[in-house]
Amino acid sequence: MSGLANRPYLKMNGIGNEIVVLDLRDGGHEVTPAEARAIAAHEPFDQLMVLYPPRQAGTDAFMRIFNTDGSQSGACGNGTRCVAWHLMPAHGRDTIVLQTPTSLVEARRAGEAFTVDMGPPRFLWQEIPISRPAEDTRAVDFRYGPAEAPLLERPSLVNMGNPHAVFWVPDDPYGYDLATIGPSIEHDPLFPERVNVSLAEVRDAGHIVLRVWERGAGMTRACGSAACATGVAAARLGLTARRTRISLPGGDLLIDWRESDDHVLMTGAVELEHAGRFAPSWFADAA
Numbered sequence: 001m002s003g004l005a006n007r008p009y010l011k012m013n014g015i016g017n018e019i020v021v022l023d024l025r026d027g028g029h030e031v032t033p034a035e036a037r038a039i040a041a042h043e044p045f046d047q048l049m050v051l052y053p054p055r056q057a058g059t060d061a062f063m064r065i066f067n068t069d070g071s072q073s074g075a076c077g078n079g080t081r082c083v084a085w086h087l088m089p090a091h092g093r094d095t096i097v098l099q100t101p102t103s104l105v106e107a108r109r110a111g112e113a114f115t116v117d118m119g120p121p122r123f124l125w126q127e128i129p130i131s132r133p134a135e136d137t138r139a140v141d142f143r144y145g146p147a148e149a150p151l152l153e154r155p156s157l158v159n160m161g162n163p164h165a166v167f168w169v170p171d172d173p174y175g176y177d178l179a180t181i182g183p184s185i186e187h188d189p190l191f192p193e194r195v196n197v198s199l200a201e202v203r204d205a206g207h208i209v210l211r212v213w214e215r216g217a218g219m220t221r222a223c224g225s226a227a228c229a230t231g232v233a234a235a236r237l238g239l240t241a242r243r244t245r246i247s248l249p250g251g252d253l254l255i256d257w258r259e260s261d262d263h264v265l266m267t268g269a270v271e272l273e274h275a276g277r278f279a280p281s282w283f284a285d286a287a
């Protein structure tokens, strides 16, 4: 029987980004990709946030982030806010520090909402990563659609702990068939680790409308790291200031690309949907 049978979990969302929080800080079990997929089949999520005992002094937990397809991501902004909501009351503190396989992430309470310090963005082509050199990742030579009249072109690329391609569209992002466009670009050979695909419309110097196709998870109502990548990319191009409001299908996130230390701060709401327990039968085929 899987070590996850009968384990309690929380089903939450971060402005519509579907999140399952699984607290395994008592140790003793490592979640496998097959188990993550088995959970997704019964309790659908965009990301599964798994907490393990801390591995480094000064951190509250070690955290792994699984996508629907069992792949892992180095960052998940909306899910990190959900984890902060879960951990803070027991800790009696308004700040927590989480260690992921790639970085340290700090989250703090901000009134009713939570702010996550997503760290500094990375822009070098090798860091995105892409499969060929590109000197300027603010606008990379890439087209989607017919060669003579591409539907989308010259995305900005940003790594926020995970890879993002942001396409600037001149009109309503809801007018595009993202469910078709997204997987095609996600799997393009330009992106050896695949990519999260965003369509962004800059409304004014402080507001962007955004839709996201997530690597490994598909259509989503919100993606925090994509909002960070978009805010940063817009500021790099001079399209917006360093503080922007990003409107996703599920709600708004505030992004602040802090000048003093280059870190990106993301603020937004979380919601608990229900608490549950994993049924043993879910894992019958998940070795």
Ligand SMILES: N[C@H](CCC[C@H](N)C(=O)O)C(=O)O
Pocket (backbone or CB within 6 Å): 017, 046, 047, 067, 072, 073, 074, 075, 076, 077, 078, 079, 162, 163, 196, 214, 215, 216, 217, 222, 223, 224, 225, 226
């Ligand atoms: N929803 C997440 C990001 C998931 C990213 C994941 N799809 C990947 O890069 O593999 C967020 O709020 O930042």
